[in-house]
Amino acid sequence: MNRMLVVAKFEYLKTVKRKAFWFATLFMPVMIVVIMAVSAFSSVEGSKRLEQVSESIDHITVIDEAGLISESLFSDPVFKGDSFEQARQQVQSGETDAVVFFPEDTLTSGSYQVVTKDVGLFQTFGYQGFAEALIQQSAYERIDDPTAIAMITQPLSSQVTVFGENGQTQPFGVERFIVPGVSLLFFFLSVFISGQYMLQSVAEEKENRMIENLLSMVSSRSLIFGKLLGLTGAAFTQLIVWAVLGGGAVIFGIANESIDVAIDFSQAPLETIPVNIIFTLLGFLFFASVMTGVGGIGTSYKDSQSLSSVFVILSVLPFYFITILLSDPNGVIAQVVSYFPFTSAMIFILRNSITTLSPLEVGFGLLINLVYVALAGLLALKLFNLGSLMYNRRPKMREIMHVLLKRG
Amino acid sequence: MKKIIEIKDFTKSFGSQTAVDNLSFDVYEGDIFAFLGSNGSGKTTTIRCLLDIYTPDSGTLHLFGRPYEFSMSKDIGYLPEERGIYTRSRVIDLFVYFGNLRGISTKDALDNAHQYLERVGLIEHKDKQVSQLSSGMQQKVQVGLALQHHPRLLLLDEPFKGLDPLNRQLFIEMFKELKEQGVTIVYSTHVIDEAQRLTDRLVIINDGKRKAYGTTEEVRKTHGSEHIHLEFTGKFPKRSELYTSVSTTKTAEIIPNKGVDPEEILQELLASDLRIISFRIDLPSLNEVFIALSKDE
Numbered sequence: 287m288n289r290m291l292v293v294a295k296f297e298y299l300k301t302v303k304r305k306a307f308w309f310a311t312l313f314m315p316v317m318i319v320v321i322m323a324v325s326a327f328s329s330v331e332g333s334k335r336l337e338q339v340s341e342s343i344d345h346i347t348v349i350d351e352a353g354l355i356s357e358s359l360f361s362d363p364v365f366k367g368d369s370f371e372q373a374r375q376q377v378q379s380g381e382t383d384a385v386v387f388f389p390e391d392t393l394t395s396g397s398y399q400v401v402t403k404d405v406g407l408f409q410t411f412g413y414q415g416f417a418e419a420l421i422q423q424s425a426y427e428r429i430d431d432p433t434a435i436a437m438i439t440q441p442l443s444s445q446v447t448v449f450g451e452n453g454q455t456q457p458f459g460v461e462r463f464i465v466p467g468v469s470l471l472f473f474f475l476s477v478f479i480s481g482q483y484m485l486q487s488v489a490e491e492k493e494n495r496m497i498e499n500l501l502s503m504v505s506s507r508s509l510i511f512g513k514l515l516g517l518t519g520a521a522f523t524q525l526i527v528w529a530v531l532g533g534g535a536v537i538f539g540i541a542n543e544s545i546d547v548a549i550d551f552s553q554a555p556l557e558t559i560p561v562n563i564i565f566t567l568l569g570f571l572f573f574a575s576v577m578t579g580v581g582g583i584g585t586s587y588k589d590s591q592s593l594s595s596v597f598v599i600l601s602v603l604p605f606y607f608i609t610i611l612l613s614d615p616n617g618v619i620a621q622v623v624s625y626f627p628f629t630s631a632m633i634f635i636l637r638n639s640i641t642t643l644s645p646l647e648v649g650f651g652l653l654i655n656l657v658y659v660a661l662a663g664l665l666a667l668k669l670f671n672l673g674s675l676m677y678n679r680r681p682k683m684r685e686i687m688h689v690l691l692k693r694g
Numbered sequence: 695m696k697k698i699i700e701i702k703d704f705t706k707s708f709g710s711q712t713a714v715d716n717l718s719f720d721v722y723e724g725d726i727f728a729f730l731g732s733n734g735s736g737k738t739t740t741i742r743c744l745l746d747i748y749t750p751d752s753g754t755l756h757l758f759g760r761p762y763e764f765s766m767s768k769d770i771g772y773l774p775e776e777r778g779i780y781t782r783s784r785v786i787d788l789f790v791y792f793g794n795l796r797g798i799s800t801k802d803a804l805d806n807a808h809q810y811l812e813r814v815g816l817i818e819h820k821d822k823q824v825s826q827l828s829s830g831m832q833q834k835v836q837v838g839l840a841l842q843h844h845p846r847l848l849l850l851d852e853p854f855k856g857l858d859p860l861n862r863q864l865f866i867e868m869f870k871e872l873k874e875q876g877v878t879i880v881y882s883t884h885v886i887d888e889a890q891r892l893t894d895r896l897v898i899i900n901d902g903k904r905k906a907y908g909t910t911e912e913v914r915k916t917h918g919s920e921h922i923h924l925e926f927t928g929k930f931p932k933r934s935e936l937y938t939s940v941s942t943t944k945t946a947e948i949i950p951n952k953g954v955d956p957e958e959i960l961q962e963l964l965a966s967d968l969r970i971i972s973f974r975i976d977l978p979s980l981n982e983v984f985i986a987l988s989k990d991e
């Protein structure tokens with residue numbers, strides 16, 4: 287068997303036989319779902335604040351066939367409209383910002399419609415909050431009317447239509463979040479957890495004084511690529527387990543009617559999944575390469591871990607301004623972090639899933655990430671060769687720079 | 695005799711520091727060959743360059759008549775100075791992994807591992823994690839990883855370092871047995887006494903430069919004069935016109951002055967009050983040669 291494959295097989299089996307691997311595989315997603323639930327709750331609270339944000343818009347048309355909205359609430363920028371179809375076309379052509387349509391049977395069906403331009407997730411949620419605030423405010427103004435109680439107590443749901451820049455409809459709702467949510471979850475788990483395995487593998491090998499023995503039988507290139515291959519296999523094992531568990535949970539939930547969400551998968555941007563998988567793979571290879579270099583120059587696993595924290599922080603930096611990224615996925619900040627090596631793959635996954643990126647932009651994103659992977663791999667190999675046989679001390683910055691700048 | 699290792703005009707530097715300077719020596723098939731030098735003298739660097747772990751600056755380093763390539767690892771057992779082991783892996787898995795890396799099939803690697811583990815009394819522990827073994831057992835596993843595949847050449851960098859006395863003796867016995875089987879053994883050390891007892895040929899290096907090279911006897915002859923080893927009772931006489939000496943209350947190592955015959959010294963000693971128990975003329979020990987060569991610097 288090819289030596290690289292021997293290393294890959296050993297690393298794969300070594301990793302999947304560890305208890306820590308299964309702990310991470312089985313419990314990390316649970317933790318992340320809890321964190322996301324808390325975050326989602328915060329977002330709901332945030333949508334209330336966006337009721338005020340929606341006041342800053344130029345023109346919103348309200349069509350009230352059910353006769354629910356008080357006349358006093360119609361004032362600039364909230365305008366009364368007659369024809370839903372006409373108002374819809376005005377939004378599609380960009381003349382107005384949004385239309386809220388309360389059909390005649392709003393209270394019995396519990397449903398209304400929102401049509402909006404693509405203004406980001408939070409602003410769109412804001413229109414829903416705005417529509418519900420209109421109903422509540424109208425109910426308070428005629429509290430003696432029997433329908434007012436129904437207006438306050440009736441749970442309402444909205445059907446949202448979002449028009450993109452070119453007037454095409456875009457999905458909004460659970461369908462819209464499935465792909466970016468699941469893609470980012472998989473990206474985060476596979477890249478960061480598996481990247482840490484790479485760091486652990488290299489650093490422990492150095493700490494255990496195994497590397498010299500191995501390098502007498504296999505080249506450093508084959509050793510590193512073998513590790514990458516084996517740990518990519520471990521990452522895919524995790525992905526499969528998560529997919530099976532997640533899919534199983536959804537099927538079980540639907541079968542037991544504990545999940546009561548009508549998901550129209552035809553509305554979900556499933557076509558972005560293959561590209562997201564490639565970005566995830568590139569992100570993993572980039573991060574794993576960085577961890578290889580760090581593991582090579584650290585004096586021990588603990589030392590390497592502390593060194594790696596710098597790069598982990600750089601990689602998760604976008605989470606600090608996730609609200610801005612979701613609201614404005616094509617804005618300046620999103621564009622900048624799309625091309626920063628440590629965040630590029632993750633941001634492209636996010637943007638590719640929640641907005642329409644041109645094939646050219648996706649292609650360029652893939653290319654630039656490929657370049658980052660190649661560069662990171664080359665530098666990691668150099669750092670590994672420099673530091674792997676340097677016991678009890680880290681290479682000096684002068685030595686690192688000398689090696690990194692040396693050709694070949 | 696067939697050359698197994700051929701090193702010619704080999705030089706290696708790290709930045710401005712020359713680790714090995716124009717070194718040349720050969721190792722022949724079936725030799726136990728000692729590579730002697732103090733810490734930092736360039737022994738490990740030479741072995742690493744020989745195995746292509748480091749790239750030499752200049753010179754020729756050949757194994758079995760050609761530069762090292764990984765396919766040769768099937769015929770070579772290597773035990774580095776800085777040695778360790780995966781503590782979280784099973785013993786048997788390590789043997790299979792190392793065997794596979796050398797290009798040996800899993801079945802053969804398992805057979806080899808069982809043979810070795812049986813021999814050193816570790817067969818019952820083959821399925822245990824290395825971390826569950828005592829340090830002495832772990833040392834046996836480390837050595838086994840270098841020996842398991844019946845190599846033609848053993849390259850051992852400071853093999854006695856960190857070994858407890860029992861494992862040290864086991865190792866020496868293995869050396870002798872492997873030599874009888876025709877295995878060539880090259881080992882670096884700065885434990886010189888052991889080398890004098892074990893080795894056929896040797897090279898001594900200091901600061902990366904060759905200081906002595908040849909059979910053990912040749913090196914002792916070339917780099918020192920005859921010494922007299924004496925056992926006695928009584929008072930040992932000091933005769934600076936005839937010899938210098940290092941003595942205890944019962945023994946003395948006498949170094950005759952230039953041109954003085956040992957027989958003349960014997961007669962002089964017999965004429966004194968000394969009662970001689972044994973009188974032996976011998977070459978200087980390898981240890982003395984090594985110290986003398988190191989002091990020359």
